[in-house]
Amino acid sequence: MVFASEPAGPVLRVGYGEDAHRLAAGHPLILGGIPIPGAALGTVAHSDGDAVLHAVADALLSGLALGDIGDYFPDTDPLWAGLDSRAILGRVLELVRERGYAPVNIALVVTLDKPKLGPLRAQIACNVAALLGLPESEVGVSFKTSEGLAPAHVQTRATALLSRIQG
Ligand SMILES: Nc1ccn([C@@H]2O[C@H](COP(=O)(O)O)[C@@H](O)[C@H]2O)c(=O)n1
């Protein structure tokens, strides 16, 4: 069948992002925009070190081959020191929408030895979903320990499905 105008790109695109930060005492631990209570160690980072939001932002960018957050918020620029990572995700979402796409669902894995994050799963999922304009049911969050191999380290991985905005 021949269409009058060809679609601008694939209807669905998948993206993948990762982030890792060293953990140290005296730093806050913020994941998915939620300050984690009772964390003895927090992220050492140029920004607020929210490894969940960094991985989600990179997953969205990679789905559209738009580089990574370091291209937009270089860690060499003092302007971004202490940056609230919700602002990073907000800008990335704008870039995605400007190109005619929107996130459909996110799958996240956080590897962290302590503290246990299970009790915060719904809060983290709900907050990430809200930042992306998605229902909570579209953000899946898994937690893993490193089995003691990396006690001063947080690692996050995220996949994102993007869909072309209709109309
Ligand atoms: N920071 C974490 C890490 C893991 N969990 C939960 O513990 C369970 C076992 O994890 P393993 O890595 O030992 O397989 C699993 O159900 C995780 O959800 C957690 O709550 N917080």
Ligand SMILES: C[C@@]1(CO)OP(=O)(O)OP(=O)(O)OC[C@H]1O
């Ligand atoms: C967010 C930025 C910029 O403040 O710095 P960090 O907080 O160090 O985070 P990282 O995921 O290592 O790299 C992205 C940087 O652009």
